[in-house]
Amino acid sequence: MASPSTHTAHHAPQGFIWKYVFSLDHKVIGIQYYFLGLFSVFLGMSLSLLMRFHMVYPNVAVKWFATLWPAAAAGGIMTPELYLSLMTMHGTIMVFFVLTTVPQSGFGNYFLPIQIGAEDMAFPVLNMMSFWTTFLALVVMVMAFFVQGGAPISGWTAYPPLSGAGPLTGPGEGLGQSLWILSIAIFCGASLMGAINFIATTVDLRCKGMSLMRMPLTCWTWLVTAILALLGFAVLLAAGVLLLLDRLAGTSFFLPSGMFINDHIIANHKGGSPLLWQHLFWFFGHPEVYIAILPGMGVTSQLLSTFSRKPVFGYKAMVYAILSIGFLGFLVWGHHMFMSGMNPYSAMAFSVLTMCIGVPSAIKTFNWIGTLWGGKIHFTTAMLFALGFVSLFVTGGVSGIFLGQPALDLYFHDTYFVVGHFHMIMGVAAIFGMFAGTFYWFPKMFGKMMNETLGKIHFYCTFIGVYCIFTPMHYVGLAGNPRRYADFTNVAYLAKLMPLHVFMTYAAFFTAAAQLIFIINLFWSIWKGPKAPPNPWNATTLEWTVPSPPPFDNFGGVHPVVYRGAYEYSVPGAPTDFTMQTEPPPAAAGD
Amino acid sequence: MGAMAASLTHDIIQGPPPPIDTGWGGGGDGSEGRGADRRATFTGLFVGLAACTMLFAALTSAFVVRRGLSDMNDWVSISKPPILFWNTGILVLSSILLDRSRRALKSGARSRFNLWWSAATVLGILFLAGQAVAWYQLKQAGIFISTNPSSSFFYVFTASHAAHVLGGVTALVYVDVQALRLRLGPAKRTVIDVTAVFWHFLDGLWLFLMLLFYVWG
Numbered sequence: 001m002a003s004p005s006t007h008t009a010h011h012a013p014q015g016f017i018w019k020y021v022f023s024l025d026h027k028v029i030g031i032q033y034y035f036l037g038l039f040s041v042f043l044g045m046s047l048s049l050l051m052r053f054h055m056v057y058p059n060v061a062v063k064w065f066a067t068l069w070p071a072a073a074a075g076g077i078m079t080p081e082l083y084l085s086l087m088t089m090h091g092t093i094m095v096f097f098v099l100t101t102v103p104q105s106g107f108g109n110y111f112l113p114i115q116i117g118a119e120d121m122a123f124p125v126l127n128m129m130s131f132w133t134t135f136l137a138l139v140v141m142v143m144a145f146f147v148q149g150g151a152p153i154s155g156w157t158a159y160p161p162l163s164g165a166g167p168l169t170g171p172g173e174g175l176g177q178s179l180w181i182l183s184i185a186i187f188c189g190a191s192l193m194g195a196i197n198f199i200a201t202t203v204d205l206r207c208k209g210m211s212l213m214r215m216p217l218t219c220w221t222w223l224v225t226a227i228l229a230l231l232g233f234a235v236l237l238a239a240g241v242l243l244l245l246d247r248l249a250g251t252s253f254f255l256p257s258g259m260f261i262n263d264h265i266i267a268n269h270k271g272g273s274p275l276l277w278q279h280l281f282w283f284f285g286h287p288e289v290y291i292a293i294l295p296g297m298g299v300t301s302q303l304l305s306t307f308s309r310k311p312v313f314g315y316k317a318m319v320y321a322i323l324s325i326g327f328l329g330f331l332v333w334g335h336h337m338f339m340s341g342m343n344p345y346s347a348m349a350f351s352v353l354t355m356c357i358g359v360p361s362a363i364k365t366f367n368w369i370g371t372l373w374g375g376k377i378h379f380t381t382a383m384l385f386a387l388g389f390v391s392l393f394v395t396g397g398v399s400g401i402f403l404g405q406p407a408l409d410l411y412f413h414d415t416y417f418v419v420g421h422f423h424m425i426m427g428v429a430a431i432f433g434m435f436a437g438t439f440y441w442f443p444k445m446f447g448k449m450m451n452e453t454l455g456k457i458h459f460y461c462t463f464i465g466v467y468c469i470f471t472p473m474h475y476v477g478l479a480g481n482p483r484r485y486a487d488f489t490n491v492a493y494l495a496k497l498m499p500l501h502v503f504m505t506y507a508a509f510f511t512a513a514a515q516l517i518f519i520i521n522l523f524w525s526i527w528k529g530p531k532a533p534p535n536p537w538n539a540t541t542l543e544w545t546v547p548s549p550p551p552f553d554n555f556g557g558v559h560p561v562v563y564r565g566a567y568e569y570s571v572p573g574a575p576t577d578f579t580m581q582t583e584p585p586p587a588a589a590g591d
Numbered sequence: 592m593g594a595m596a597a598s599l600t601h602d603i604i605q606g607p608p609p610p611i612d613t614g615w616g617g618g619g620d621g622s623e624g625r626g627a628d629r630r631a632t633f634t635g636l637f638v639g640l641a642a643c644t645m646l647f648a649a650l651t652s653a654f655v656v657r658r659g660l661s662d663m664n665d666w667v668s669i670s671k672p673p674i675l676f677w678n679t680g681i682l683v684l685s686s687i688l689l690d691r692s693r694r695a696l697k698s699g700a701r702s703r704f705n706l707w708w709s710a711a712t713v714l715g716i717l718f719l720a721g722q723a724v725a726w727y728q729l730k731q732a733g734i735f736i737s738t739n740p741s742s743s744f745f746y747v748f749t750a751s752h753a754a755h756v757l758g759g760v761t762a763l764v765y766v767d768v769q770a771l772r773l774r775l776g777p778a779k780r781t782v783i784d785v786t787a788v789f790w791h792f793l794d795g796l797w798l799f800l801m802l803l804f805y806v807w808g
Contacts, residue, residue, distance in 0.1 A: 122635060200632075235649040249736050273660050
C-alpha cells in the first residue's frame, strides 16, 4: 500500500526561527499566509466600516478621526479625499492580500502537497521567499497610510492619469501612490514565485497512482489558479513598472498631453495612453477574479461531496469547466472597458465571450446541485458555508450577465450595481470559500476541533448580514446611485435612497460584529478545542490518512499509493460510506 | 428517487476501481528520488520562462500600441549605439560556448567543460558591461529615458533584459566556481542544464529585442 521513503525534501528544522519564522515547511508557510490574510481582512473590513459610516453620516464629527488623520479629518469630519483613500486601500488590501493570498497561498500551500501525496512543495526555499516577499509587499502597502499625503486615492485599479500625474492630483498621489505601485510590483514577484511552485508541484510530485483525473478538485483549482497567476501577474508587473516610470522618471507611457489638473497645465508629458494601462491592467484584472474564486469552487466541490456522502457529480465535467473558466478568463478583459469608447464590434466580441463563461459556470452550479441531490446531507458549519458559497456564486453571477451587455453596462457601470455584483461574487463568495475551508481543515491544521454551535451562529449572522449589505446595492444602483462618491446626502434624486444606505451601514456593522464570533471560535479552539481525530469528517482524500496535525514530512516516512478517485462515497458493497483513496481494490488487497 | 439518485452519481461507483495508471505529464508515478527533483526543476524552469515571456510580451504589446498611437509625432526613433551589435555577437558566442561546454561534459572532458564554461561566463559579464557602455553613450548623446517614447522603451527593455541577464550571470558564476573547485558531481547536472537553458532563452530574447529596436524602434 505504501513504500518506505528513500528521499526527504529537507530535514526537520531546529530552533524557533527556522521552525516558525523562516520555515521551509509548506504547512507552516500555509498557516503564515492564512494569518497574514486574517490580519489583512480585518484591516480591509475596518476601512469599509469607516466608509459606510461616512457615507450615511458625512457631517457627524468623530473625535478619533481627527486623532488618526489630523489633516484629512480635521475636526473629526473626513474629507472626500480621505474617503477615496480608504476606498483604494480597502479594495487593494482585500483583492491582493486576502482574496489572492488565503485561498491559494494559504490553503493551497498547506494542502496541495498532502492531497497529492508529496512531502513538500517542489521548491521549499522559493516557497519561503514567496511568503516573506508577500509580507514585505503588505508592509510597503500599509506604509502608504503613514507618508505625507496619506494613502492613494485612485482606486484598486489605479487608472492614470490620476495615478500617474503626481501630487498635483490630490493628497495620497505623492509618495503614497508610488508606494502602492511598488507594493503591487513586489506582490507580483511573490505571486510568480508561488505560481511556479504550485505548477511544478502538481505536475511532478504526485504520488504513485495519483493520476490527474484522481486529484481532488481543490488541486485542480489550485493548479489552474497558479496558471492564471503566472500569466496575469507578469503582465501587471510590466504595467506597474511603466506606471512607476511615468511617475518618477518623466516618461509618457500612460500620460497624455494637454492635461489640466487643479488649475495647472501639465507640460512634461505627451502622447501616452491611459487606455493602454486599462488594457494591461484588466488583462491581469479579469483573471484575478478567477484567482480569487476558483479555489473556493474547489473547496465547495470537496465539501458538498463529503457532507452529502456522494461522489462529485460529473467529476470530469467539473475539471473541464475549471479549465474552460481559466481559459475564457483571459479573453474577456474588455468587458471592464465598455465605457472607454471602444469599437462597438470589439465590445460585442467581449460581450459574447463573457456570456460564454456562463456555460462552464452553469455546469459547475448544476453539478453541485447534482452532487447534493439525493445525498445524506450533514449540515456542519463547513457545509453551510459551502452551500452559502453556491448561493452567493449564483446571485453574484446572475448580475454579471446584465453587466456583460455593453448597452446595459453603459448605465450600470458607475453605479452601486457593480459594487453589489463584484462584492457578491468575488468578495463574499470567495470569503465563504475561505470560511468553509477553515471549518473543514481546521482539525487537520491545528489538531483541534472548532465549536460547531458558535460556527453556526457565525454562519447565519454572516449569511443574512452579507445579503442585507449587498442586495440593496443592486437596487440603489438600478436607481442611478453613483459609486465612488464620498457623500450623496445633498443630492436630491438620491434622498429617497438614503434610508437604504443607512440600512446597509447597520447591516455592515452587524456583519462585522459577527466576525468576532469567528475570531473567538478560531483562537479559543486553537487553545482549548477538543482534540481532533485523523479523519473527523470520514473523508476520502489523502490529508485525512495522516495524523492531525500531520508530521513534518506529511506521511511519516512512507510514500502513499493511490488506487482510486477522490470522491468515492457510498460505494455499493463497501464496508463504510467512504473509501479512502489509499484503499487498494479488493483484488489487490491480499497482495 | 433512489434510482434517480443512483443515476446521477458518478460512474466510479459501478464496478471495481480502475487499475493504477501512471498519469499524464510525468507525475503520478511516485515522487521518490532525484528524478522527481530534476523533473520538477525543469518544470519550474519552463514555467518561469513562461512568466518571463509574458512580462516581455506585455512590454512588447505596450510598445506596439504606444508606437501606433504616436499621432502627435512624439515618437522619434533614437539612433542606437553601434556597440549593441558587438554585444549581440558576444551574447550569441557565449551561448555557443555554453553549448560546447555541455557537450564536453557529456563526453567526460571536465577540463574542456571548465574552459568553455568560464569563457561563456566572462562573455556574459562582458555583455552586461557592453550594455552599460551603450547606456553611457546614449547619455552622452543626451538621450535619456524621458527623452521620447522610443528611448523610454529602449531603456525599459534593455534594463529588464539586463536584470534577467544578471540572474543568469550569477548562475553561470556559481556553476563555474563549483566546477573550478571540483565540486561538480552528478547532483549538480540539473543546475548546469537549467542555467544553460535559461541563458539560451536570454540569448533568443535579446535577438528578438534587437529586431524590435531596429525594425520598429
